[in-house]
Amino acid sequence: MAEPILQVRDLVKHFPLTHGLLLRRRVGAVRAVDGVSFDLRPGETLGIVGESGCGKSTVAKLLMALERPTAGQILYKGEDIAKLSGRALKAVRRNIQMVFQDPYTSLNPRMTVGDIVGEPFEIHPEAAPKGSRRQKVRELLDVVGLNPEYINRYPHQFSGGQRQRIGIARGLALNPEIIVADEPVSALDVSVQAQVVNLMERLQEEFSLAYLFIAHDLSIVRHISDRIAVMYLGRIVETGTDEEIYDHPTHPYTQALLSAVPVPDPELSHRRERIILAGDVPSPANPPSGCRFRTRCWKARELCAEVDPPLAVPMEFAGLPGPGAHPSACHFAEEKRRVARM
Template sequence: MKVHFPIKRGLIFDKVVGHVYAVDGIDLQIKRGETYGLVGESGCGKSTFGRALLRLEEPTEGTAYFDGVDIASLKGEELRTKRKDMQMVFQDPLSSLDPRQTVEALLLEGMQAHGLTKDKATAGKRLRELLSAVGLPPAALKKYPHEFSGGQRQRIGIARALSVDPKLIVADEPVSALDVSVQAQVINLLEDLQEEFGLTYLVVAHDLAVVRHISDRIGVMYLGSLVEESDADSLYAEPLHPYTRALMSAVPVPDPTIEDTRERIILVGDLPSPANPPSGCRFHTRCPWRQESKCDTDRPELRVVQINGVSAGHRVACHYAEQIQSGELQPHDVQAVAVDPNLGESDAGGSMFQPESV
């Protein structure tokens, strides 16, 4: 899938002078009933990709198959009907809710649009069930969004997504605007709802601890493309792409001894503009393992690697993933602190925030 936004200039007539390559070729599969975490730094295109899956942004190229139906090709009534199976939880719980509508009106709107309200009594029962599922009292139906806290508003957004009985929910930074204590409540709520209703999630986030706790598989994005994909445990235990390694090394460890001695990879240079991405590997301008032979000219494909200790199906878009993993290639132009060998591999490399801390 590709999503390119045109850059226009002109006083009288707009002329396209370039494009912003927000999503520049992503190929992934989300399995039924799983949680797929999509991570990356701000501006990498992960939110745009989530919106494009639901046709909130029009894809420039590519297909998106949902239950065998190409969502990218649907139009009119077919698309409107299919939206019932795909819903979104937006990043900002306040701006995503109409301030002029009560919670009751917000929840009823989608149900009425898809013909799910037979009569008033049935609708009222359904609304109370939705509020109970997200941990809100029935009295909340008569209130307006501004009368709730941030965590409660996010619960309302989740209830609105659940109101039409979807199969897939795209959660765009569902907890980034919330306090840490509230984040844990919302994350646990999402997990409980998935188990109860058999939901499939695409969780877009940049908090690596949150993604590890909630995800079955994780994809790492950089400048519009996927650079690594694996199950959560394998990705955190053995990150293969240089960008993923840098992300993992930036996560603080709640142990001063390990924190002072573990390897930290500090990337040099600024993030390139998505309107003018580098040739070859998108990451080569900041990569500590850059090799001029291929990195500058050939764009790597996302491929399955076979390395001892790495789970099957681990995909990475790097020409030299095997050589970097084995130590054959050494980093250059990077500030790093060597890992103390007395700490052991599990302590030095795997002591990220554990799920129990969320």
């Protein structure tokens, strides 16, 4: 197994809550990300899933150094991105690019497609000689399935799927090793989603890319991901391969998420148990003690309020082969098979 190209260790991001207009006094913090760790290997896709507000997009911004972490490490080839600035950070950013969620707001409406895709060359002029940049942009448009003659058009002249292809072309311009895709298909129609995901899979193979793919659509994440991490209230609660997470989930939260995915077979749909969670997601400014999921969990016991369960292989599966033996942050983790494969 290849060495990780990106290692995230105990990543924390707290946004301060203040009170007062003139003398702003800190009265608390929103714990958007609270101890996240994972590895990403060359050519691999790690999918991150979870409800809105669980901290997925904050993780993406931290990896791109758009936000600075409160604590923890983001190691790219052994170098901590969180401690870099200036030229050193600029050099790392060339190798870690991002595809944003909304193709309608992530492109400057006053710039042509040629200027948008070619802008990375202005920031990193060593990536392409000035005289060849126009041709390079045309090649990138062709790679993502757009007519190179569209180079002088503006974003408003394209559909949502075409705009996202432009965003992907911009991300590929500097030939990065890692692309952070923050819900890249959530704003698109279902048929267009499949086209963009298939494009990303083809580009991954062609350019040897590693993806951090963030989404809330569990079916899409399974289609593209090698490994999956499930987040809840700022923490990863379960992680494993697509088979381990989707066919043999052990954390109650993962089981509840999967039970909500539609099954395209009426008979299987009627046989499947639907898990309805009680209550609302707690505030990240005041998370529950112990296990953060315990306020909505049907398995919760007194232990869950007192001890925060570590993300580790459950004792029931320790030392045993099989897809149930994967890390899960639950005191009472147990395997629950799904009725149908997505």
